[in-house]
Amino acid sequence: MTELPRSQRRTEIRQHNETLILQAAEKVFAEAGFGGATMQLIADMAGLPKANLHYYFPTKEDLYRRVVQDIFEIWLHAADSMDQAPGPIEGIGAYIQAKMDISRRHPNGSKVWAFEVMHRAPVIQDYLETTLRAWTTGRVRLIERWIAEGKMAPVDPEHLLYMLWATTQHYADFGHQIETLNSGPFSDADWQKATDSVKTMILRGIGAF
Amino acid sequence: MTELPRSQRRTEIRQHNETLILQAAEKVFAEAGFGGATMQLIADMAGLPKANLHYYFPTKEDLYRRVVQDIFEIWLHAADSMDQAPGPIEGIGAYIQAKMDISRRHPNGSKVWAFEVMHRAPVIQDYLETTLRAWTTGRVRLIERWIAEGKMAPVDPEHLLYMLWATTQHYADFGHQIETLNSGPFSDADWQKATDSVKTMILRGIGAF
DNA sequence: AATTTTCTTGACCGGTTGGTCAGGCTGTGG
DNA sequence: CCACAGCCTGACCAACCGGTCAAGAAAATT
Numbered sequence: 001m002t003e004l005p006r007s008q009r010r011t012e013i014r015q016h017n018e019t020l021i022l023q024a025a026e027k028v029f030a031e032a033g034f035g036g037a038t039m040q041l042i043a044d045m046a047g048l049p050k051a052n053l054h055y056y057f058p059t060k061e062d063l064y065r066r067v068v069q070d071i072f073e074i075w076l077h078a079a080d081s082m083d084q085a086p087g088p089i090e091g092i093g094a095y096i097q098a099k100m101d102i103s104r105r106h107p108n109g110s111k112v113w114a115f116e117v118m119h120r121a122p123v124i125q126d127y128l129e130t131t132l133r134a135w136t137t138g139r140v141r142l143i144e145r146w147i148a149e150g151k152m153a154p155v156d157p158e159h160l161l162y163m164l165w166a167t168t169q170h171y172a173d174f175g176h177q178i179e180t181l182n183s184g185p186f187s188d189a190d191w192q193k194a195t196d197s198v199k200t201m202i203l204r205g206i207g208a209f
Numbered sequence: 210m211t212e213l214p215r216s217q218r219r220t221e222i223r224q225h226n227e228t229l230i231l232q233a234a235e236k237v238f239a240e241a242g243f244g245g246a247t248m249q250l251i252a253d254m255a256g257l258p259k260a261n262l263h264y265y266f267p268t269k270e271d272l273y274r275r276v277v278q279d280i281f282e283i284w285l286h287a288a289d290s291m292d293q294a295p296g297p298i299e300g301i302g303a304y305i306q307a308k309m310d311i312s313r314r315h316p317n318g319s320k321v322w323a324f325e326v327m328h329r330a331p332v333i334q335d336y337l338e339t340t341l342r343a344w345t346t347g348r349v350r351l352i353e354r355w356i357a358e359g360k361m362a363p364v365d366p367e368h369l370l371y372m373l374w375a376t377t378q379h380y381a382d383f384g385h386q387i388e389t390l391n392s393g394p395f396s397d398a399d400w401q402k403a404t405d406s407v408k409t410m411i412l413r414g415i416g417a418f
Numbered sequence: 419a420a421t422t423t424t425c426t427t428g429a430c431c432g433g434t435t436g437g438t439c440a441g442g443c444t445g446t447g448g
Numbered sequence: 449c450c451a452c453a454g455c456c457t458g459a460c461c462a463a464c465c466g467g468t469c470a471a472g473a474a475a476a477t478t
Contacts (some may be wrong), residue, residue: 013425013475014396022237035245039466049427054467056425111327115385118320119240128389136390154411159406162387163376170375177326178371180337181345197368204362222455248436260438260457269436419478426473434465443456448449 018056020046026067030108033115034064057189060173065123068116071109074125076135078102083142087151088208092164093199099168100195104186105173136161153207162208167198227265229255235276239317242324274332277325281316281336285344287311295418296360300351301373302408308377309404310377312384313395319381345370362416369415372398376407 024046039060043050052119057063059158078098085091103110120129143157171186171194173176179185186194203209233255236244248269252259266272287307294300312319330337345367352366380387380395380403388394395403412418 017219017425032244033242033324033328035241036243038464040464050466051427051429051468052425055427058467060466074247114323114327114382115242117240118323120385121389125389128386132386133390155410156402156406158390160410162379162383162403163407163410166375166379166383167317167372170371173323174326174371176329177337177341180330180334181342181367193365194368194371197365197373201364201369201372201414202410204416205410207413226455247434249434259436260459261455263437264455264457267437313464419458421476423476424474427469427471431468432466434459435463437463438461439457439459440457441457444454446451446453448451 014056014167017048017052021048021053021056021063022067022070026071026108026112029064029067029115030111033179034060034119061123067109067112068124069127071106071113072124072131074102074106074109075113076131079139082139087149088143088146088206089203091146092206092208093203095136095164096168096199096202097195099164100171100191100198103168103170103172107172107175110169114169114173151208155206163202167202223265225239226255226257226261230257230262230265230272231276231279234272235280235317235321238276239320241313243269243328264415270332276277276318277333278336280315280322281333281340282324283311283315283318285340288344288348291348296358297355297415298412300355301415301417302412304373305377305411306404308373309380309400309407310313311377312377312381313400316381316384319378323378323382360417364415372411376411 021042024042025037028042028045031037032041034158037060039053040050042063043053046053053063057066079095081094081098082091085094116122116124139161140157143152146152147154147157175186182190230251233251234246235253237251240246241250246269248262249259252262254261262272266275288304290303290307291300293414294303325331325333330370348370349366352361352364352369356363356366384395391399
């Protein structure tokens with residue numbers, strides 16, 4: 001273990017507490033929405049006094065913005081595996097896998113994103129119009145190329161993307177409903193079966209096999 | 210126009226105002242969640258003084274419960290067309306059509322439902338465990354019968370239902386995101402294309418044709 | 419050891435919230 | 449005409465909200 005410079009060590013306290021706060025905030029925002037969440041509740045969950053939150057994040061909105069942005073980053077990187085795939089079976093299959101894993105590991109993040117978009121995206125509207133739009137047009141072109149190469153049926157690429165987002169995120173956003181119908185939390189096998197089902201139905205749905 | 214008895218005329222005022230309040234409440238709850246919504250805002254949107262809301266709906270929670278229950282009713286009846294269908298092409302096709310129409314006509318209702326479920330369903334948990342579970346098992350049996358009759362591929366019925374819910378409701382819950390990427394609101398043709406795309410991909414995905 | 423920077427926190431504040439209530443209004447039945 | 453039940457509402461309240469601040473503790477720098 002190499003020693004860290006003093007100037008970096010100082011920021012460790014900051015990073016530790018910020019992480020603590022962000023984790024608590026993600027959960028509270030996910031369960032109550034922006035309006036329903038209170039700084040006091042986030043503070044209690046993080047084990048810090050409320051005034052300390054305002055030291056690291058001046059306003060409630062600042063904190064919320066950070067939570068949403070962090071999720072957006074994770075969400076975007078899920079498509080990396082899709083890009084250099086030879087065809088839809090590998091590419092879209094991997095994308096479904098990645099998105100299902102995110103739904104499993106970051107269910108609260110997915111919910112905060114959903115809250116934000118339903119709220120007409122007051123905080124991340126610019127991200128939608130720039131980053132997400134650019135990302136989307138890129139994948140649309142990729143899908144169109146696969147269609148032109150005869151590797152899948154001529155489906156509308158945009159609606160395919162919506163279906164991918166909807167289906168995978170549903171397991172996070174509506175996890176409570178699913179678990180209620182399932183009479184309990186998802187096991188490893190349940191997640192495996194869900195992922196396989198989604199892959200099978202969608203890949204066959206787009207004529208990839 | 211036939212005259213109404215006097216005793217009924219009075220209840221008409223009640224029904225009229227209740228409808229006014231419920232419409233406003235649906236919109237505000239959808240846009241802000243339970244915690245973020247305020248009785249004052251609902252009152253302003255309904256064009257009534259706040260105290261009047263509390264005359265018809267004693268508490269904010271009572272009003273919210275009514276909004277969620279009303280949506281649940283609409284949501285359940287969407288499957289009526291699915292039941293007496295000869296096979297998945299007609300049955301699931303009609304169900305997709307009905308759910309897409311609901312997403313178009315009642316986007317706010319769908320959002321309130323999403324909010325409620327993400328919030329771990331504090332108000333309608335009993336509905337999930339009784340009515341929705343019964344509904345689900347009924348359709349699962351129907352799908353299993355279609356599979357046994359060789360009318361569709363042997364997919365997992367529950368995950369098929371989740372996919373149907375996720376995909377169709379996505380156009381309501383994430384409508385803002387979709388319209389941002391679409392550079393504007395959905396036209397009649399856009400809705401037609403979306404519905405067709407969903408039908409095509411899912412029906413092929415389950416091997417119905 | 420002195421000093422400066424970063425971190426911590428209880429107490430506090432103005433504004434907003436859900437909800438109450440007394441009193442007025444309206445139209446129907448006798 | 450009166451009486452009465454249902455409807456309406458301005459004014460009000462305790463509770464809670466996000467955010468502030470001053471004073472001090474802890475840590476880093478000199």
